[in-house]
Amino acid sequence: MNFLHRTRGAVAALAVTLSLAMPLALALSSAAEARIGGGGNSGSRGSRSFMAPKSTPTAPGTAQPFNRTMSQPGSPGMTAPAAGAAAKGGFFNRPGMGMLGGLAAGFLGAGLLGMLFGGGFMSGLGGFASIIGLILQIALVVIVARLAWSWWQRRNNPQPAQAYASNAGPTVGPGPEPSYRTGFGFGGGSAPNQPPLEIKPEDYEAFERLLSDIQAAWSNEDVERLNKLTTPEMASYFAKDLEENKANNDINKVSDVKLLQGDLAEAWREGETDYATVAMRFSLVDKTLERGTNRLVAGSETPIEVTEVWTFARRSGSDWELSAIQQTN
Numbered sequence: 001m002n003f004l005h006r007t008r009g010a011v012a013a014l015a016v017t018l019s020l021a022m023p024l025a026l027a028l029s030s031a032a033e034a035r036i037g038g039g040g041n042s043g044s045r046g047s048r049s050f051m052a053p054k055s056t057p058t059a060p061g062t063a064q065p066f067n068r069t070m071s072q073p074g075s076p077g078m079t080a081p082a083a084g085a086a087a088k089g090g091f092f093n094r095p096g097m098g099m100l101g102g103l104a105a106g107f108l109g110a111g112l113l114g115m116l117f118g119g120g121f122m123s124g125l126g127g128f129a130s131i132i133g134l135i136l137q138i139a140l141v142v143i144v145a146r147l148a149w150s151w152w153q154r155r156n157n158p159q160p161a162q163a164y165a166s167n168a169g170p171t172v173g174p175g176p177e178p179s180y181r182t183g184f185g186f187g188g189g190s191a192p193n194q195p196p197l198e199i200k201p202e203d204y205e206a207f208e209r210l211l212s213d214i215q216a217a218w219s220n221e222d223v224e225r226l227n228k229l230t231t232p233e234m235a236s237y238f239a240k241d242l243e244e245n246k247a248n249n250d251i252n253k254v255s256d257v258k259l260l261q262g263d264l265a266e267a268w269r270e271g272e273t274d275y276a277t278v279a280m281r282f283s284l285v286d287k288t289l290e291r292g293t294n295r296l297v298a299g300s301e302t303p304i305e306v307t308e309v310w311t312f313a314r315r316s317g318s319d320w321e322l323s324a325i326q327q328t329n
Helices: 002-031 100-114 121-125 127-158 160-164 201-219 221-229 232-248
Strands: 252-271 273-290 295-300 304-315 319-329
Touching: 100 252, 121 221, 127 273, 201 252, 201 273, 201 304, 201 319, 221 232
Parallel strands: none
Antiparallel strands: 252 273, 273 295, 273 304, 304 319
């Protein structure tokens, strides 16, 4: 009997440790993705917000869907935020926590309920076997959810390849030959049944300049500057991320940003707004420091390479602004 009690106590202690360590490990993992955008997918691409950008030599895979956006399916452009679209409901619902965060919350919540009702920490799950059963159920739910998501994407984006079938090649005027080693290559096209949008060499220079300027404004926590370089939607996300860094007593510093390769995925016009989605591979030094002491929390002085898909928007007579950031698969 004593052996059973000791075993149960050991399992309970292990469950407590896992419940507390899992969200901590996930939080530390997300700290390593502390650069602007947090390694996530934020923003809007007008009416194409729920369509995957065309793949390019720089980003031959697919761009990930947005997990923070103010666009709604079927809307002609950017709309008011959907209810709760940008809300964060507590620690276990932080961006990046996902299913693992929910699982940890389930372990911890069930155990605490068991303790409250006097049955011991493990009674909330009915013993170790119930934990295994719960894990299997969670895995089944994940599989079903992924299948449902894939079906929903196919239904709402029928035959995505045909969306670009009418692109008749480059839409830019005479200029340098494409280079996929450094700088931007020239390619892509405009939306079908719409006037072609010409992306000129000076536009590519503006994209490269924005890549560096936005990273610098982020490192300096210059919200006013970010408001000038990005759309109001993106500026609101960055301001919220910077507030979270301050709450965690962290400051993210990004330096030595260098564009290594880039090319145009697509360019189109909606009303008075021009959009250009570009794939960019760049290097940077990404460090997270403890505020006040400059103690290194995450990252290093060693440059890393990142490939992201950035979308820029420009209203008639205005400069380009960052409208979205997406990671690649």
